Amino acid sequence: xxxxxxxxxxxxxxxxxxxxxxxxxxxxxxxxxxxxxxxxxxxxxxxxxxxxxxxxxxxxxxxxxxxxxxxxxxxxxxxxxxxxxxxxxxxxxxxxxxxxxxxxxxxxxxxxxxxxxxxxxxxxxxxxxxxxxxxxxxxxxxxxxxxxxxxxxxxxxxxxxxxxxxxxxxxxxxxxxxxxxxxxxxxxxxxxxxxxxxxxxxxxxxxxxxxxxxxxxxxxxxxxxxxxxxxxxxxxxxxxxxxxxxxxxxxxxxxxxxxxxxxxxxxxxxxxxxxxxxxxxxxxxxxxxxxxxxxxxxxxxxxxxxxxxxxxxxxxxxxxxxxxxxxxxxxxxxxxxxxxxxxxxxxxxxxxxxxxxxxxxxxxxxxxxxxxxxxxxxxxxxxxxxxxxxxxxxxxxxxxxxxxxxxxxxxxxxxxxxxxxxxxxxxxxxxxxxxxxxxxxxxxxxxxxxxxxxxxxxxxxxxxxxxxxxxxxxxxxxxxxxxxxxxxxxxxxxxxxxxxxxxxxxxxxxxxxxxxxxxxxxxxxxxxxxxxxxxxxxxxxxxxxxxxxxxxxxxxxxxxxxxxxxxxxxxxxxxxxxxxxxxxxxxxxxxxxxxxxxxxxxxxxxxxxxxxxxxxxxxxxxxxxxxxxxxxxxxxxxxxxxxxxxxxxxxxxxx
Amino acid sequence: xxxxxxxxxxxxxxxxxxxxxxxxxxxxxxxxxxxxxxxxxxxxxxxxxxxxxxxxxxxxxxxxxxxxxxxxxxxxxxxxxxxxxxxxxxxxxxxxxxxxxxxxxxxxxxxxxxxxxxxxxxxxxxxxxxxxxxxxxxxxxxxxxxxxxxxxxxxxxxxxxxxxxxxxxxxxxxxxxxxxxxxxxxxxxxxxxxxxxxxxxxxxxxxxxxxxxxxxxxxxxxxxxxxxxxxxxxxxxxxxxxxxxxxxxxxxxxxxxxxxxxxxxxxxxxxxxxxxxxxxxxxxxxxxxxxxxx
Numbered sequence: 001x002x003x004x005x006x007x008x009x010x011x012x013x014x015x016x017x018x019x020x021x022x023x024x025x026x027x028x029x030x031x032x033x034x035x036x037x038x039x040x041x042x043x044x045x046x047x048x049x050x051x052x053x054x055x056x057x058x059x060x061x062x063x064x065x066x067x068x069x070x071x072x073x074x075x076x077x078x079x080x081x082x083x084x085x086x087x088x089x090x091x092x093x094x095x096x097x098x099x100x101x102x103x104x105x106x107x108x109x110x111x112x113x114x115x116x117x118x119x120x121x122x123x124x125x126x127x128x129x130x131x132x133x134x135x136x137x138x139x140x141x142x143x144x145x146x147x148x149x150x151x152x153x154x155x156x157x158x159x160x161x162x163x164x165x166x167x168x169x170x171x172x173x174x175x176x177x178x179x180x181x182x183x184x185x186x187x188x189x190x191x192x193x194x195x196x197x198x199x200x201x202x203x204x205x206x207x208x209x210x211x212x213x214x215x216x217x218x219x220x221x222x223x224x225x226x227x228x229x230x231x232x233x234x235x236x237x238x239x240x241x242x243x244x245x246x247x248x249x250x251x252x253x254x255x256x257x258x259x260x261x262x263x264x265x266x267x268x269x270x271x272x273x274x275x276x277x278x279x280x281x282x283x284x285x286x287x288x289x290x291x292x293x294x295x296x297x298x299x300x301x302x303x304x305x306x307x308x309x310x311x312x313x314x315x316x317x318x319x320x321x322x323x324x325x326x327x328x329x330x331x332x333x334x335x336x337x338x339x340x341x342x343x344x345x346x347x348x349x350x351x352x353x354x355x356x357x358x359x360x361x362x363x364x365x366x367x368x369x370x371x372x373x374x375x376x377x378x379x380x381x382x383x384x385x386x387x388x389x390x391x392x393x394x395x396x397x398x399x400x401x402x403x404x405x406x407x408x409x410x411x412x413x414x415x416x417x418x419x420x421x422x423x424x425x426x427x428x429x430x431x432x433x434x435x436x437x438x439x440x441x442x443x444x445x446x447x448x449x450x451x452x453x454x455x456x457x458x459x460x461x462x463x464x465x466x467x468x469x470x471x472x473x474x475x476x477x478x479x480x481x482x483x484x485x486x487x488x489x490x491x492x493x494x495x496x497x498x499x500x501x502x503x504x505x506x507x508x509x510x511x512x513x514x515x516x517x518x519x520x521x522x523x524x525x526x527x528x529x530x531x532x533x534x535x536x537x538x539x540x541x542x543x544x545x546x547x548x549x550x551x552x553x554x555x556x557x558x559x560x561x562x563x564x565x566x567x568x569x570x571x572x573x574x575x576x577x578x579x580x581x582x583x584x585x586x587x588x589x590x591x592x593x594x595x596x597x598x599x600x601x602x603x604x605x606x607x608x609x610x611x612x613x614x615x616x617x618x619x620x621x622x623x624x625x626x627x628x629x630x631x632x633x634x635x636x637x638x639x640x641x642x643x644x645x646x647x648x649x650x651x652x653x654x655x
Numbered sequence: 656x657x658x659x660x661x662x663x664x665x666x667x668x669x670x671x672x673x674x675x676x677x678x679x680x681x682x683x684x685x686x687x688x689x690x691x692x693x694x695x696x697x698x699x700x701x702x703x704x705x706x707x708x709x710x711x712x713x714x715x716x717x718x719x720x721x722x723x724x725x726x727x728x729x730x731x732x733x734x735x736x737x738x739x740x741x742x743x744x745x746x747x748x749x750x751x752x753x754x755x756x757x758x759x760x761x762x763x764x765x766x767x768x769x770x771x772x773x774x775x776x777x778x779x780x781x782x783x784x785x786x787x788x789x790x791x792x793x794x795x796x797x798x799x800x801x802x803x804x805x806x807x808x809x810x811x812x813x814x815x816x817x818x819x820x821x822x823x824x825x826x827x828x829x830x831x832x833x834x835x836x837x838x839x840x841x842x843x844x845x846x847x848x849x850x851x852x853x854x855x856x857x858x859x860x861x862x863x864x865x866x867x868x869x870x871x872x873x874x875x876x877x878x879x880x881x882x883x884x885x886x887x888x889x890x891x892x893x894x895x896x897x898x899x900x901x902x903x904x905x906x907x908x909x910x911x912x913x914x915x916x917x918x919x920x921x922x923x924x925x926x927x928x929x930x931x932x933x934x935x936x937x938x939x940x941x942x943x944x945x946x947x948x949x
Binding site: 170262280282319320321322339340341403404405406407411414415418419606608620621622623624625626627628630631632633634635636637638639640641642643644646647648649650651652653654655 | 708
C-alpha cells in the first residue's frame with residue numbers, strides 16, 4: 001500500500017513537472033522526459049543551459065546506475081570513436097570541434113552525482129571516447145522508481161556539420177543534450193537480463209531512444225528564424241534583442257532544432273497536420289514540390305501503415321552552407337535537400353523528403369535500435385520510399401522523369417545493391433559500425449529494401465500492407481526488433497495465405513536478410529527435338545533396328561533452367577510456343593537445375609523466368625530469359641543513334 | 656544588303672564544294688564505325704539470346720545496361736575518348752581542304768587538291784581549333800560555370816541576385832560565342848589564302864579582321880549560327896525520340912540521321928564559305944599581315 005501511495009505521488013509529481021498539453025492520451029509510456037532551458041551564444045557557438053530529466057525504471061530489476069549519451073563529444077577530437085572510424089578530424093581551429101561539458105549533475109535531493117559520473121566505452125573500449133557516461137546512483141533504482149536528474153551543461157557545436165553543427169550564422173542543433181540510454185530487460189528486443197543499451201557515437205550509426213516528453217526553452221537573438229521538433233507554445237521578447245521560445249513535444253525519440261536568419265517559412269496542412277517548411281529564400285521555386293512530396297508521404301503511409309499521430313510536422317531544406325545537416329530525421333522535424341536550380345524532372349528533393357518523412361514511422365513511431373539493426377529503419381524506410389516515389393511520380397519515372405531517360409526509384413535502389421561488388425560481404429545481422437568494406441549504406445538501405453520488395457513480389461502488395469499495419473498496431477511507440485518484425489510477417493502471411501509459403505517466412509529472411517548469398521536464376525537452354533515415329537522390326541539377331549521418319553510434327557520441347565545463386569526463392573516461369581500458346585509454371589527454385597519438357601506440335605520460342613521482374617533480388621536480369629531468335633531491333637536502334645551522336649559530336653566539336 | 660550577298664556567295668561556294676562535305680561525312684562515319692562496330696558486337700555477345708533488350712523498345716533502360724557490368728564501360732569510355740580525339744584532329748585536317756576550296760580563286764573542286772591543302776594547312780588549323788576551343792571552354796567556365804556554382808552555393812539573397820548574375824553572364828557568353836567563331840573562321844580563311852602564315856599569325860589576322868568589320872560580319876554570323884542552332888534543336892527534338900520498332904524502321908532512321916548530318920555539315924560549310932567571302936579580298940599569298948587592311 002505504501003508503495004502504491006508512493007507511486008501515485010510519483011506519477012502526480014511527474015505530471016506536474018511535465019504537464020501533458022498536446023495529446024490527451026499519451027502515445028507512449030514516456031519512460032523519460034526532459035525540461036531543457038538553454039541560450040544560444042552565437043559568438044562562441046555554444047548552447048548553455050540546464051536540463052531536468054527523469055527516467056522511470058520500468059524493469060522488474062533494481063538498477064544501480066543510469067547511462068546517458070553525450071553525443072556531441074564525438075566531435076571533440078580525432079581520437080573519438082566517431083572520428084577514428086571516419087579516419088578524419090573535426091578540424092584544428094579553436095572553433096572547429098564540438099563538445100559537451102557537464103558542470104553540475106545532481107538528483108532531485110540535490111545530491112551531487114558528478115563524482116560518480118564516469119565515461120565508458122561499451123563498444124570498443126576506446127578510453128578517448130567520451131560519448132557515453134555512467135552515473136552510479138546514490139540509491140539503486142528499484143522497479144517503478146523514477147530517477148530525476150538536474151544537469152547544468154554547455155554544448156559547443158562543431159564547425160563541420162555532420163548532421164549537427166554551425167556554419168556562419170546557420171545552426172542545426174541535434175544530438176546536443178545529455179540523453180538517457182534505453183534500459184532493456186526481458187521482453188524488450190533480444191534482452192535476457194536487464195542492461196543499459198547505450199552505445200557510443202559511431203560514424204556509421206544512428207540512434208536509439210525512448211519516446212519522451214520534451215519541454216524546451218531556447219533563448220537566442222531575435223534575428224533568428226527557428227524550427228524544431230516541438231510545438232511552439234510561447235514566444236517572448238527578452239533582454240538584449242533576444243527572444244525566448246518555448247516548445248513542447250510529446251512521444252518523440254529526439255528533439256532537434258535549427259536557427260538561421262535566412263529561412264523563408266511556408267505553411268501547409270494535410271488533414272489535421274500543420275506542415276511547416278523552412279527553406280532558403282532563393283529556393284522559393286522548390287517550395288511547392290517539397291510540400292507536395294510531404295503531403296504525398298503523409299497520405300500514403302497513413303493509408304498503408306497507420307496514422308501519423310502528431311498534429312504538426314516541420315521540415316527544413318538547409319542552405320548550401322548547412323548542407324551537412326540535410327537528409328536527416330528527428331520524427332516531427334526532418335531535413336531535406338534541394339537546390340535553386342534543381343530541374344523538375346529530377347525527383348531527388350522529393351525522394352529525400354519522402355524518405356526522411358518516412359522515418360517518422362520507421363524509428364519515430366516504431367522505435368527500433370538503429371545502432372544494432374539499421375536495416376529495420378533505413379531498409380524498411382527505403383522500401384516505403386521506393387513505393388511512394390514510384391506511386392506518385394510514375395512507376396517508370398520515380399527518380400528521373402525525362403522524355404529521354406526515365407528511372408524509377410526501384411531501379412536506382414536495386415542497382416545500388418546488385419552492382420555493389422561487396423554485396424556478399426556480410427549479413428544484415430551486423431551492428432551498424434561493424435559493416436565491412438564500406439557496406440553500411442548498401443546493406444542497410446538498398447539490400448534491405450530490395451529484400452522487402454522481393455517479398456512483396458512473392459506475397460503481394462496488399463499482404464505487405466497488412467504486415468506493416470499489424471506491425472504498427474503491435475509495436476507503435478515501443479521498441480521492436482528485427483525478430484519482432486519477422487514474427488508479425490509470419491503471423492500475417494499465415495493468416496492470409498495459410499501454409500502456401502510454408503509454416504513461416506523464416507526460410508526467406510534467413511537466406512536474404514541473415515545470409516550472404518545472392519539470388520540469380522538463369523535460362524540455360526531451349527531444346528526443341530523433333531520426335532520420330534518409332535518404326536522398327538526385329539531382325540534375325542534379335543536387335544532392334546530403327547527407321548525414322550521426319551514427316552511427323554511432334555516435338556519434345558525442353559527448357560533448361562539453372563539456379564546460379566545460393567538463395568532459393570519460388571519463381572514463375574513463362575514458356576511461349578511458336579503457335580502462340582503459353583504455359584506458366586511454378587518452380588520452387590530449390591534445385592540447381594530444373595527442366596520443363598513438353599511434347600506437342602509446337603516448338604518453344606522463348607522462356608522467361610520471373611516474367612514480371614517480381615524477384616528484385618535477382619542480381620542479373622539478363623540471363624532470366626531466352627529467345628531462339630531474339631529481336632535485335634532495340635539494340636540496332638540504339639547503336640545507330642549512337643553512331644549519329646558520335647558523328648554530330650565530332651563535327652560540332654571542331655569549331 | 657552586303658550580308659545577303661555574302662550569304663548567297665556562301666551558299667554557292669558550299670554547293671560547289673559538295674564533294675568536300677561528303678568527304679567529311681564519310682570520314683565521320685568511318686570514325687564512328689571504329690566504336691559502333693565493336694559496340695554492336697559487345698552488345699550482341701553480352702545480351703546473347705536474352706529478351707531483356709525488349710525493355711529498350713520504349714527507350715533507354717539503365718537496369719538493362721547495368722547487368723552488363725563493367726564490360727560495356729571498360730570498352731566504351733576509352734573508345735569514345737579515342738574517337739573524339741581523332742575526330743578533332745581529323746576535322747582540323749579536312750577543314751583545311753574545305754576552307755581552301757571556298758577561296759574566290761579556288762577553281763573547280765578536286766579531291767586531290769582538297770586533301771593536299773588539308774595537309775598543308777593542318778598544323779595551323781589544329782592550333783587555331785585548339786586555341787579557340789580552349790577560349791570557348793575557359794570563357795564558358797568563367798561566364799556560366801562559376802556563376803552557376805555561386806548560385807548553388809548561395810544561401811539566401813533577397814531578389815535572387817546570383818540568378819540574375821547567372822542570366823547576365825550566360826547571355827554575355829552566348830553573345831560572345833559568334834565573335835570567337837568569326838575569329839576562328841577569318842583566321843582559317845586567311846591561312847588558306849596565305850599558306851606561308853603560321854597558325855599564330857593567322858589567329859592574329861582572325862582577331863583583327865573580326866573587329867575591322869565587326870558590324871556586318873557579326874550580324875552575318877548571328878544569322879548563320881541561329882540557322883545552325885535551330886537545325887540542331889530540330890535534330891535534338893526529333894531523332895532521340897524516334898523509336899522505330901522494326902528493322903526497316905531502324906534502317907530508315909539511320910538514313911535520315913545521315914542525311915541530317917550532311918545538312919549539318921552543309922550548314923557549317925555555308926558558314927565557312929560566307930565568312931571567307933565576307934573577308935575577301937585577302938592579301939596576296941605570303942603577304943605580311945600589315946598589308947591586309949582593306
